[in-house]
Amino acid sequence: MGAYVLRRLWQMIPTLAGVMLLIFVLFNWVGGDPSLVLAGKITNKEQIENIKKQLGVDQPAYVQLGYFAFEVATGFTCTWKSFTDKPEPPKTDPKADPTTDAKSDAVKATAQTKSGCQAVRSWATNEEVPKILTTRIVPTLTIMIPVLILETILGVILAIGVAYVRGSLTDRMIMMVCTVAMSVSFLVYIIVAQYIFGFQLGWFPVQGWSDSFWKNITYYAPLPIMLAVFVGLAPALRLYRSFFLDEINNDYVRTARAKGVSEKTVMMKHVLRNAMIPILTNIGIALPGIFVGSFLLETFFSIPGLGREILVAVNRSDFPVIKAATVYLAMVTMIINLLVDVLYKAVDPRVTFK
Amino acid sequence: MSAVLNASHTPPPPAAPLHQVSPGLWQLAWRRLKRDKVGIVSLVVVIFFLLMMVGSYTGLVAKNWSKEVGVSYANPSFMAGAENLEAVRTKADANAPKIEPVDLSDIDPLAPRYAEWAERTAKIKTTEVKRAESLAFGGDKWGRDVLQKAIKGAETSIFVGLFAALFATIIGTTLGAISGYMGGKVGDLLEWFYNIFTSIPYILLILAFAAVFASSPQLAAYKGVPMVVAILAFTGWTGIYRLVRSEYIKHASREYVKAAQAIGASDSRRMFVHILPNVSHVCLVQLSQHVVQFIKAEVILSYLGLGVPVDSVSWGTMLAEAQSELVIGKWWQLAAAGISMAILVTAFSMLTDSLRDALDPKIK
Numbered sequence: 062m063g064a065y066v067l068r069r070l071w072q073m074i075p076t077l078a079g080v081m082l083l084i085f086v087l088f089n090w091v092g093g094d095p096s097l098v099l100a101g102k103i104t105n106k107e108q109i110e111n112i113k114k115q116l117g118v119d120q121p122a123y124v125q126l127g128y129f130a131f132e133v134a135t136g137f138t139c140t141w142k143s144f145t146d147k148p149e150p151p152k153t154d155p156k157a158d159p160t161t162d163a164k165s166d167a168v169k170a171t172a173q174t175k176s177g178c179q180a181v182r183s184w185a186t187n188e189e190v191p192k193i194l195t196t197r198i199v200p201t202l203t204i205m206i207p208v209l210i211l212e213t214i215l216g217v218i219l220a221i222g223v224a225y226v227r228g229s230l231t232d233r234m235i236m237m238v239c240t241v242a243m244s245v246s247f248l249v250y251i252i253v254a255q256y257i258f259g260f261q262l263g264w265f266p267v268q269g270w271s272d273s274f275w276k277n278i279t280y281y282a283p284l285p286i287m288l289a290v291f292v293g294l295a296p297a298l299r300l301y302r303s304f305f306l307d308e309i310n311n312d313y314v315r316t317a318r319a320k321g322v323s324e325k326t327v328m329m330k331h332v333l334r335n336a337m338i339p340i341l342t343n344i345g346i347a348l349p350g351i352f353v354g355s356f357l358l359e360t361f362f363s364i365p366g367l368g369r370e371i372l373v374a375v376n377r378s379d380f381p382v383i384k385a386a387t388v389y390l391a392m393v394t395m396i397i398n399l400l401v402d403v404l405y406k407a408v409d410p411r412v413t414f415k
Numbered sequence: 416m417s418a419v420l421n422a423s424h425t426p427p428p429p430a431a432p433l434h435q436v437s438p439g440l441w442q443l444a445w446r447r448l449k450r451d452k453v454g455i456v457s458l459v460v461v462i463f464f465l466l467m468m469v470g471s472y473t474g475l476v477a478k479n480w481s482k483e484v485g486v487s488y489a490n491p492s493f494m495a496g497a498e499n500l501e502a503v504r505t506k507a508d509a510n511a512p513k514i515e516p517v518d519l520s521d522i523d524p525l526a527p528r529y530a531e532w533a534e535r536t537a538k539i540k541t542t543e544v545k546r547a548e549s550l551a552f553g554g555d556k557w558g559r560d561v562l563q564k565a566i567k568g569a570e571t572s573i574f575v576g577l578f579a580a581l582f583a584t585i586i587g588t589t590l591g592a593i594s595g596y597m598g599g600k601v602g603d604l605l606e607w608f609y610n611i612f613t614s615i616p617y618i619l620l621i622l623a624f625a626a627v628f629a630s631s632p633q634l635a636a637y638k639g640v641p642m643v644v645a646i647l648a649f650t651g652w653t654g655i656y657r658l659v660r661s662e663y664i665k666h667a668s669r670e671y672v673k674a675a676q677a678i679g680a681s682d683s684r685r686m687f688v689h690i691l692p693n694v695s696h697v698c699l700v701q702l703s704q705h706v707v708q709f710i711k712a713e714v715i716l717s718y719l720g721l722g723v724p725v726d727s728v729s730w731g732t733m734l735a736e737a738q739s740e741l742v743i744g745k746w747w748q749l750a751a752a753g754i755s756m757a758i759l760v761t762a763f764s765m766l767t768d769s770l771r772d773a774l775d776p777k778i779k
Contacts, residue, residue, distance in 0.1 A: 075607060076607065076610045076611060076614055077614075079607055079608070079610070079611035080611050080614060080615060082611075083611055083612075084623070087623065087624070087627045088623075088627055091627050091628070091631055091634075240761060240764060240765065241757065241761050243760075243764070244707075244756075244757045244758075244759075244760035244761040244764060245753060245756075245757045245760075246711060246714050246715070246730075246734065246753065246756055246757075247711075247715070248714065248715060248718055248731075248734045249734065249749065249752075249753040249757075252734065252737065252738050252741060252749060253741075253749070256741045256742065260742060349616055350616055350618075352616075353616045353618055353619055356618065356622075357715065360719075368618075371619065371622055372622065372719065374626070375622050375623075375625055375626040375629075375721065376720070376721075378626060378629070378630045380626070383622070383623055383626055386619065387615055387619055387620075387623050390615065390616050390619055391614045391615045391616075394614050394615070394616060395614050
């Protein structure tokens with residue numbers, strides 16, 4: 062198992078390098094000259110040259126790629142320029158007391174690395190990118206973790222119920238309703254629910270967010286969470302039902318019935334346990350998504366989450382934020398995929414690591 | 416033998432063919448689809464929408480969607496009598512007694528040109544449009560017919576969905592065919608490419624492409640519909656690639672492909688002339704599935720302002736307007752866009768299911 066994990070981690074390196082390459086190519090070439098994007102309407106040649114120098118776009122492509130790799134490696138807390146640029150030499154007399162030189166040099170060096178390292182900043186707000194990512198992730202997870210848990214539990218319970226009455230009118234009606242519900246745009250659900258529950262009935266705040274976690278989860282978050290669960294339920298129900306039906310036709314189910322196990326026990330013990338494997342795969346696929354969050358919900362309900370931040374960044378062409386978010390979320394995705402694969406072993410003893 | 420010889424003397428019955436032609440995959444699929452009532456109904460609905468799209472593209476229907484034919488927020492005709500405060504207000508504004516402008520001619524340096532202007536103004540004919548109090552399915556803020564807008568919006572949304580799905584299928588199928596058939600180094604390279612695209616969360620990938628494409632000076636000319644199609648196609652090919660690749664791996668070692676090789680068919684001929692028709696049903700189902708997915712995505716992108724430009728209309732831009740209209744009780748634009756989209760998407764997903772059943776008899 063250790064070897065398996067190590068090999069998987071090793072395999073991540075080329076993929077991650079590819080992600081960085083893709084982002085680099087997209088944002089530095091396809092997206093146009095970054096300095097022009099940043100400069101916006103500035104037409105002053107000198108200023109543009111300055112910005113170019115600052116961003117390092119006057120360097121050859123491979124050097125720029127190196128800068129980017131360095132930023133990724135330091136978690137966007139340090140730009141290569143700030144790391145290597147010597148600050149202005151202190152205005153001391155070069156012929157000062159030679160005995161203190163070594164000591165003062167050491168002091169200077171530490172001071173340099175401390176003050177020299179500057180985090181990558183947002184082009185739009187000048188906020189530090191790592192800080193943006195770490196602060197915005199909290200509201201996103203406040204919404205998305207309850208959504209994932211509720212959706213899974215409700216989905217499994219309802220799906221097992223529907224699978225129990227498979228083929229009946231109830232089953233067919235529910236599947237019909239699911240298909241129709243899935244075809245209505247998420248936008249329509251949000252607009253209507255916000256209007257009815259927020260404006261008309263006033264059961265929930267129309268939008269907003271606070272600093273207190275408790276207030277958020279009890280006051281601001283319930284409506285977005287319920288909406289996301291409601292919308293996610295129809296596809297989940299359909300999918301999970303098909304997983305249950307796949308299991309129900311297996312021989313072991315017939316054997317269990319033949320030896321006189323009640324239908325309820327068959328469903329709850331035999332079928333449920335086996336159907337959990339594809340269900341967990343599905344959750345594993347959905348898991349990385351909770352870090353991006355639902356940018357639509359965050360936009361509509363003014364939740365200062367990562368999804369909305371990325372959307373704002375897209376509208377402002379704020380490339381550093383999008384680049385950082387993309388690289389890190391790709392990393393998170395890869396690590397979660399590895400974790401899910403390892404966890405399989407716990408759920409399904411038949412799984413062997415190759 | 417003698418029976419055959421004898422038979423050759425008697426003329427064959429005119430209707431019976433000499434050898435039985437066995438129906439092909441598509442013929443069989445069509446037969447199965449015809450038996451599927453839900454499938455046929457959804458097919459009819461989808462064809463209706465497609466015809467509507469062609470009609471609105473060629474200007475047969477919804478030609479005047481951008482004309483302001485009604486009063487502001489004109490009521491739908493089935494509730495024509497309802498109160499419409501917004502229209503009353505705009506009308507009141509228009510009818511308000513005009514305040515006589517202050518005479519500045521003694522100090523205005525442009526005063527000598529007053530006569531010239533008056534002459535020019537007289538030349539321009541302003542036609543006062545008779546604005547309808549109620550429209551078939553209501554009007555929007557500027558008094559445009561919501562029904563026509565919904566039809567025009569359908570054109571944009573379906574067009575984007577169809578073409579994005581078509582391009583994504585072409586990209587996915589080509590790469591999947593190469594990767595699955597060739598394997599080896601080329602296959603590894605394409606797998607690497609696939610891994611890169613799938614390790615970035617899908618929404619984020621779309622937004623990153625949208626951000627880059629929108630700010631690119633070279634692509635500025637393609638803003639709007641072509642750009643949305645490109646964004647969706649470049650980000651949405653991965654699922655198709657995966658499926659087509661596994662199909663090609665399966666088919667590459669089959670006898671018929673070996674036989675084709677034996678008679679000297681080239682690699683590309685084997686890939687696209689021999690194998691492709693045998694996996695084309697997978698591509699078709701995927702195409703249909705992606706149309707639905709991309710129509711939904713286009714609506715959201717346009718809502719967010721990353722999709723079609725403001726001067727054209729799609730279901731997404733209609734929903735964006737509808738959000739503020741709902742607060743003042745004007746629900747029809749939301750209903751028009753939401754319902755027409757729901758009908759199309761339901762029909763398309765059901766058609767996809769029926770197609771899958773019809774094309775793959777092994778399922779079930």
